[in-house]
Amino acid sequence: xxxxxxxxPACTAEPALGERSKAASLWVWPLxxxxxxxxxxxxxxxxxxxxxxxxxxxxxxxxxxFVVVPICAFLVWRRRRQLxxxxxxxxxxxxxxxxxxxxxxxxxxxxxxQVVQQFAFVGLVGALVxxxxxxxxxRVLRFPLLFLxxxxxxxxxxxxxxxxxxxxxxxxxxxxxxxxxxxxxFVLSTPYGDWRIAEACSGIRYLTSSIVVAxxxxxxxxxxxxxxxxxxxxxxxVPILANAARAYLILLLAYLSxxxxxxxxxxxxxGWIFFSLVTATLIGTALxxxxxxxxxxxxxxxxxxxxxxxxxxxxxxxxxxIVIVIVVSASSTADFLWARPARxxxxxxxxxxxxxxxxxxxxxxxWTPHFESIESETSGTFTKGxxxxxxxxxxxxxxxxxVKLVNPxxxxxxxxxxxxxxxxxxxxxxxxxxxxxxxxLAARGGERRIVWMWYSTGDYLTASPxxxxxxxxxxxxxxxxxxxxxxxxxxxxGSEPSQAIDALTDxxxxxxxxxxxxxxxxSGSAILCVWLCGYH
Numbered sequence: 001x002x003x004x005x006x007x008x009p010a011c012t013a014e015p016a017l018g019e020r021s022k023a024a025s026l027w028v029w030p031l032x033x034x035x036x037x038x039x040x041x042x043x044x045x046x047x048x049x050x051x052x053x054x055x056x057x058x059x060x061x062x063x064x065x066f067v068v069v070p071i072c073a074f075l076v077w078r079r080r081r082q083l084x085x086x087x088x089x090x091x092x093x094x095x096x097x098x099x100x101x102x103x104x105x106x107x108x109x110x111x112x113x114q115v116v117q118q119f120a121f122v123g124l125v126g127a128l129v130x131x132x133x134x135x136x137x138x139r140v141l142r143f144p145l146l147f148l149x150x151x152x153x154x155x156x157x158x159x160x161x162x163x164x165x166x167x168x169x170x171x172x173x174x175x176x177x178x179x180x181x182x183x184x185x186f187v188l189s190t191p192y193g194d195w196r197i198a199e200a201c202s203g204i205r206y207l208t209s210s211i212v213v214a215x216x217x218x219x220x221x222x223x224x225x226x227x228x229x230x231x232x233x234x235x236x237x238v239p240i241l242a243n244a245a246r247a248y249l250i251l252l253l254a255y256l257s258x259x260x261x262x263x264x265x266x267x268x269x270x271g272w273i274f275f276s277l278v279t280a281t282l283i284g285t286a287l288x289x290x291x292x293x294x295x296x297x298x299x300x301x302x303x304x305x306x307x308x309x310x311x312x313x314x315x316x317x318x319x320x321x322i323v324i325v326i327v328v329s330a331s332s333t334a335d336f337l338w339a340r341p342a343r344x345x346x347x348x349x350x351x352x353x354x355x356x357x358x359x360x361x362x363x364x365x366x367w368t369p370h371f372e373s374i375e376s377e378t379s380g381t382f383t384k385g386x387x388x389x390x391x392x393x394x395x396x397x398x399x400x401x402x403v404k405l406v407n408p409x410x411x412x413x414x415x416x417x418x419x420x421x422x423x424x425x426x427x428x429x430x431x432x433x434x435x436x437x438x439x440x441l442a443a444r445g446g447e448r449r450i451v452w453m454w455y456s457t458g459d460y461l462t463a464s465p466x467x468x469x470x471x472x473x474x475x476x477x478x479x480x481x482x483x484x485x486x487x488x489x490x491x492x493x494g495s496e497p498s499q500a501i502d503a504l505t506d507x508x509x510x511x512x513x514x515x516x517x518x519x520x521x522x523s524g525s526a527i528l529c530v531w532l533c534g535y536h
Contacts (some may be wrong), residue, residue, distance in 0.1 A: 051118065086134075087136075088133045090315055104116065108120055132319065155207075171188055179251075185441060190254075197247065222289075338476075347393045360382070367451065449491065456487060491503045
């Protein structure tokens with residue numbers, strides 16, 4: 001016997017008022033538990049939350065962070081009908097994930113790495129949702145919870161590579177156009193002036209904003225993963241290429257107009273117009289290929305789900321208590337580890353002058369790196385025949401939420417009006433072992449300098465900030481907190497750059513570190529993530 005389609009009962013009827021009221025009442029206590037645990041977590045880890053907000057406020061690159069939370073709230077609101085059909089329940093998986101992110105937060109806090117703390121903080125929010133609402137609710141809310149990670153200001157390490165790509169692309173495009181140009185690192189010299197590809201010209205702002213918008217559109221207007229991935233990849237590649245093309249067009253207009261246009265603030269205005277058109281094109285393309293929403297059946301799902309039994313209040317209380325214990329333990333552990341004082345050693349005793357090098361009466365220190373919250377510093381200039389090398393050593397204030405080497409808001413510069421032309425790493429022989437230092441080429445007027453930099457903490461020397469942070473965390477966890485010291489040596493470049501390299505090589509090879517063991521950590525191919533000219 002067959003049944004015609006017209007005789008089949010409708011499956012999309014709205015549930016009765018009483019049934020909807022009962023379904024809504026199931027969410028009251030889980031949401032109260034979630035709100036209570038969330039408020040306690042935010043209060044205890046408020047330093048991490050405030051650091052994110054301060055970066056949003058102080059950085060043009062990450063100002064979009066202010067709209068991430070409202071967007072996530074809107075995305076949750078769009079899924080309210082799907083959530084209404086579910087029965088919230090507590091989850092031990094969420095508790096386990098909460099413990100993992102709490103441990104990660106403690107590690108980031110002890111090492112004083114903001115980005116790790118902020119990532120763990122956002123992860124704790126998702127873990128709380130999982131703990132109090134259950135796995136099925138997380139499946140429905142997975143996109144808003146994942147999108148919330150864009151609130152973490154990360155990606156500043158891409159500035160250097162983006163600058164290098166933009167400079168190389170612009171120089172090649174100008175040469176292809178028949179315009180004479182000489183590239184010296186980030187500086188491009190044309191017949192009508194010199195142009196520097198600064199950090200603001202790297203395109204990092206457009207890249208991060210484009211990716212955020214692309215992920216949002218991919219999750220809202222697309223259903224196919226192929227289209228989602230394609231849109232995200234395109235939105236990552238197009239800003240990089242568009243920024244390089246923008247730099248080329250600005251220099252081209254300046255050359256053709258003898259610097260009458262596209263100079264001063266003009267190139268900023270043209271850049272915003274150009275990227276506005278590129279962004280509008282990407283959004284228009286995404287909207288053109290949007291896919292319709294899949295209709296959701298509601299009443300059938302309610303009837304097929306397990307009986308709508310509310311979560312026992314006692315179970316919610318136990319989960320709330322466990323969450324509070326985990327978060328309080330994480331905060332207290334970090335406070336306890338930071339309460340231990342770090343060993344203090346005079347910076348002048350950290351290194352002795354190499355044999356054969358004589359100290360001069362008038363040290364040359366106008367090139368020295370500039371950091372915030374320097375505790376103590378020393379500098380000197382040494383000569384050996386016609387060679388001259390300047391040495392700078394500084395110690396950082398070791399206090400919680402003090403100077404942070406690995407974070408987007410760290411500001412590092414050089415005294416005076418120095419311009420960074422190039423940065424890379426270099427293998428050297430130091431303390432009898434091979435090591436890597438970061439090498440910088442800086443210019444001021446007609447003067448040029450080569451600068452080598454590295455760090456020390458405890459009995460170790462390293463040129464990797466991430467290795468440095470790992471060693472800091474290890475020493476603090478084992479009750480032996482150490483201060484951080486910066487070493488920098490520099491030499492002027494004369495007619496031959498190789499002479500400055502030879503002087504620095506000879507100086508660092510003969511350096512000794514009497515306060516340290518002979519432990520030199522080699523950072524391999526890692527480049528020291530310290531920018532001499534305005535890392536923000």
